[in-house]
Amino acid sequence: MTDRAVPARRGRAFARINPVYVVLAALLVAIALNNPAFVEPTGYMNFVKRAAPLAILAAGQLFVIVSGGFDLSAGAVVTFVVVGASMLLGENPDGTWWVIALMYGAGLGVGLVNGAIVCYLRVPSLIATLGTMISLGGAAAMWSGGAPRGYLSDGFRWFGRANLGDIPVIGFLPVAVIVLGVVGAALGWLMHGANLGRLLHAVGDNPRAARLAGVPVNRVRITAFVISALSAVTAGVLLGGFAGVSTDVGAGFELQAITAAVLGGAQLLGGRGSVLATIAGALTLTAIFTLLNFLGLPQPVRQVVQGVILIAAVAVATYRRRSSGG
Amino acid sequence: MTAVVARARAGLRFERWAPALLLGGAVGLYVGIALLTGQSQYLTPDNAVAILGRSIALGITAIGQTFAILVASIDLSVASLISASAVLASVVMNGEPRMILPAIVAVLALGALVGLVNGLIITKLEVNPLIATLGMALIIQGGLSAFVSNFAGAVPEAFLVFAYGAIAGVPLSLVFLLALAAVAGFVLRFTRFGSDIYSVGGNRDAARLAGLRTDRVVIGAHVVCSLCAAIAGLYLASRLRSGAPWIGSDGVYDLESIAVVVIGGTLLAGGRGGVWGTMGGVLIFSLIDATFNLAGVDAFAKQVLRGVVIVAAVAFYAVRSRRLVA
Numbered sequence: 164m165t166d167r168a169v170p171a172r173r174g175r176a177f178a179r180i181n182p183v184y185v186v187l188a189a190l191l192v193a194i195a196l197n198n199p200a201f202v203e204p205t206g207y208m209n210f211v212k213r214a215a216p217l218a219i220l221a222a223g224q225l226f227v228i229v230s231g232g233f234d235l236s237a238g239a240v241v242t243f244v245v246v247g248a249s250m251l252l253g254e255n256p257d258g259t260w261w262v263i264a265l266m267y268g269a270g271l272g273v274g275l276v277n278g279a280i281v282c283y284l285r286v287p288s289l290i291a292t293l294g295t296m297i298s299l300g301g302a303a304a305m306w307s308g309g310a311p312r313g314y315l316s317d318g319f320r321w322f323g324r325a326n327l328g329d330i331p332v333i334g335f336l337p338v339a340v341i342v343l344g345v346v347g348a349a350l351g352w353l354m355h356g357a358n359l360g361r362l363l364h365a366v367g368d369n370p371r372a373a374r375l376a377g378v379p380v381n382r383v384r385i386t387a388f389v390i391s392a393l394s395a396v397t398a399g400v401l402l403g404g405f406a407g408v409s410t411d412v413g414a415g416f417e418l419q420a421i422t423a424a425v426l427g428g429a430q431l432l433g434g435r436g437s438v439l440a441t442i443a444g445a446l447t448l449t450a451i452f453t454l455l456n457f458l459g460l461p462q463p464v465r466q467v468v469q470g471v472i473l474i475a476a477v478a479v480a481t482y483r484r485r486s487s488g489g
Numbered sequence: 490m491t492a493v494v495a496r497a498r499a500g501l502r503f504e505r506w507a508p509a510l511l512l513g514g515a516v517g518l519y520v521g522i523a524l525l526t527g528q529s530q531y532l533t534p535d536n537a538v539a540i541l542g543r544s545i546a547l548g549i550t551a552i553g554q555t556f557a558i559l560v561a562s563i564d565l566s567v568a569s570l571i572s573a574s575a576v577l578a579s580v581v582m583n584g585e586p587r588m589i590l591p592a593i594v595a596v597l598a599l600g601a602l603v604g605l606v607n608g609l610i611i612t613k614l615e616v617n618p619l620i621a622t623l624g625m626a627l628i629i630q631g632g633l634s635a636f637v638s639n640f641a642g643a644v645p646e647a648f649l650v651f652a653y654g655a656i657a658g659v660p661l662s663l664v665f666l667l668a669l670a671a672v673a674g675f676v677l678r679f680t681r682f683g684s685d686i687y688s689v690g691g692n693r694d695a696a697r698l699a700g701l702r703t704d705r706v707v708i709g710a711h712v713v714c715s716l717c718a719a720i721a722g723l724y725l726a727s728r729l730r731s732g733a734p735w736i737g738s739d740g741v742y743d744l745e746s747i748a749v750v751v752i753g754g755t756l757l758a759g760g761r762g763g764v765w766g767t768m769g770g771v772l773i774f775s776l777i778d779a780t781f782n783l784a785g786v787d788a789f790a791k792q793v794l795r796g797v798v799i800v801a802a803v804a805f806y807a808v809r810s811r812r813l814v815a
Binding site for chain 1: 616619621624626747793794804807
């Protein structure tokens with residue numbers, strides 16, 4: 164179930180390294196060779212800063228994936244946060260804090276609704292979160308009349324945009340990277356240190372067995388949806404810092420997040436996944452896009468490459484799992 | 490003992506009649522709104538045909554999607570395949586009537602190829618169908634946008650018959666849709682391939698142990714699914730008089746076809762359901778759209794309600810089941 168469950172096979176240490184770290188390292192070396200400025204703090208810090216929203220979104224999505232479901236509504240939550248914040252802040256520019264609090268409240272609501280639909284109405288999560296995705300997209304468009312005209316205050320943009328200066332050794336530290344570190348550590352602890360992680364794995368691995376063993380299945384799954392939605396709000400706040408305000412700012416994000424989790428070795432339909440590897444998966448995806456950009460390849464090629472690596476990553480993971488008997 | 494049997498029968502009966510109940514509700518809502526708002530001129534047979542005519546492409550795609558979902562798979566690549574087929578058709582035809590047949594052959598070959606590759610990736614590489622077809626969607630869309638970025642080619646007058654022709658006042662495309670549904674229904678109900686699909690979808694391991702070549706069945710279902718999407722592309726090329734690389738994703742045919750299949754009572758987990766339920770789902774979808782139009786709901790609110798309707802319709806079946814859903 165978890166990595167710790169099979170201490171007997173510790174001997175083949177190399178084969179047990181998650182390949183996503185190797186791929187990420189190789190990609191970073193390739194980027195550095197193409198663009199020497201990348202090894203400067205400005206280079207790699209901006210890279211991590213740009214990847215932070217996706218990494219946070221993917222880490223949250225992982226909780227739902229490990230519990231055996233999907234959260235397609237995450238991208239729509241990102242859109243809703245960016246559009247909603249711009250509408251509210253357009254009228255009262257110094258309301259950054261209560262606007263953020265309100266958005267977290269909305270995210271909590273979306274997570275609870277998703278979880279309740281799946282657990283109590285027994286709608287498969289794919290359909291349930293597809294429904295909330297469509298409704299939330301409509302709500303964001305309704306609120307803004309289709310064309311958001313508000314703007315995001317500097318206070319709101321601070322999280323995604325600002326850098327803290329005068330840090331020894333690395334020179335500066337983007338706020339978004341700090342947020343990623345804090346959220347990543349918190350989610351990592353929840354998944355791998357706290358009891359919640361064990362319960363999530365149990366539910367995702369075999370929901371019936373988990374229920375018979377006394378796991379509060381519904382509560383665990385609802386918690387997973389809430390964590391995913393709250394991560395999406397965080398990602399939305401960060402993205403608001405450097406992306407423009409539009410009604411499709413979060414579109415497709417949920418699929419990229421699922422891709423990142425899968426690259427990190429998460430098993431769809433539940434039972435396996437690591438927060439750190441998922442964040443590495445998000446960095447890998449961003450690194451691939453960055454590299455394709457440097458190579459001057461157009462957008463369509465990026466799509467094709469993303470499609471190929473997506474299929475290849477899962478095929479390789481399946482192959483490894485079978486050949487290692489796990 | 491008898492009580493158990495009786496309950497099982499009642500459950501079966503409910504599942505059989507649920508799509509009809511939903512459909513009746515949708516019709517009742519439409520008629521009610523039309524009468525309440527004094528728009529009884531919309532209650533004519535002509536208008537009923539017009540409502541149906543708006544969902545031809547969705548209907549054709551959903552017939553194929555039914556096959557994929559019945560074998561416990563899913564196909565997210567239909568939307569980009571629809572775009573690719575429409576563009577391929579209009580580029581090959583390029584306004585010349587004598588190229589109609591070659592274009593149709595080319596489009597069907599493309600559909601068969603995509604379905605075959607999808608099926609092979611899912612069965613031989615054991616990649617989760619969601620990821621496999623999502624990757625395929627990215628590859629097709631990227632490959633398509635690399636060549637065309639706008640309406641390309643043109644459809645000759647003779648080919649417009651597909652979308653605009655009529656037989657005795659009934660649109661040809663509607664007759665075609667019903668004929669396709671009849672053929673699909675016949676295949677599922679009366680042929681070996683059809684019963685294999687239900688066996689494999691119900692329990693793949695049991696089907697394999699019973700001696701079925703499950704891989705072939707899954708591949709076959711995906712070929713059918715992609716062929717239907719290719720035909721939907723042909724229809725849209727005829728309707729729009731040309732193909733563009735965004736018509737599939739604009740229509741959200743991937744997610745909407747999944748939604749109508751599930752609304753039509755087919756289990757997302759596979760093994761239960763059928764084409765006529767899907768047709769009912771398509772009808773419910775277009776009726777609800779027409780009802781919103783009658784009631785004068787604005788476009789964005791319509792989107793919000795649409796998400797709610799999808800979830801509510803699926804919950805209508807699912808809430809009675811005791812099984813745990815993903």
